[in-house]
Amino acid sequence: MSKIITPNDDFKDRLIEIGDKLNRFVIPVFLTGKFGRPEMEGTGFFLRHNNKLYFVTASHIIDAAHLRKSSINVAVNGKIINLENPVIKRVVLKETEEADKTLDIAIIQISENFIYYETCSLQCIDSQKTMYGRSFNKIDIQLLQGFPVSKNKPVKCIDKNNKTFNAGLWTYSFRFYINCDFKKFNKNPSTHYSIVRSNKIKG
Secondary structure, three states, rough: OOOEEEOOOOHHHHHHHHHHHHHHHHHEEEEEEOOOOEEEEEEEEEEEEOEEEEEEOHHHHHHEEEEEEEOEEEOOOOEEEOOOOOEEEEEEEEOOOOEOOOOOOOEEEOOOOOOOHHHHHHEEEHHHOOOOOOOOOOOOOEEEEEEHHHHHHHHHHOOOOOOEEEEEEEEEEEEEEOOOOHHHHHHOOOOOOOOEEEEOOOO
């Protein structure tokens, strides 16, 4: 469902600028692996809404935590911290109580008594500065940020003794492909979108 385009210099400059602004908000999530070390499971972000602080991540990460009987850990300013028995609200399928792949969302409220509350607050996005509740006639571009997971790269970035994580984010961008034949791919346009995939930009 993708089509390759070659990005121009303006597109590249905008991508770098936006990526730099969003870097501090992308928070890696770790679960405890079978060898007792943190293993990256995904990412999330801190969100302030109605004067309360939340951590937003994927519901399937909570499934993985339950399966491994692992705590949920995040890296804030490079330090890996335990969210300590958090209260979690998430979207699940009624039949299985497992993550709903269509709306794969989990919300963890961060208590004001949490020892790292202020640290987490400094990494949060205010809901008034998000796209929540807004509508647009046209959306030209989507931007995603994440950490490389190929060849077990995150493991090399973890200092188990000091409980720190040091890795660079990768920024990905996609343009929407308007003329996709969703039926051909057995997809529903109300819950899916198609993209125009750019070639990799060095650096």
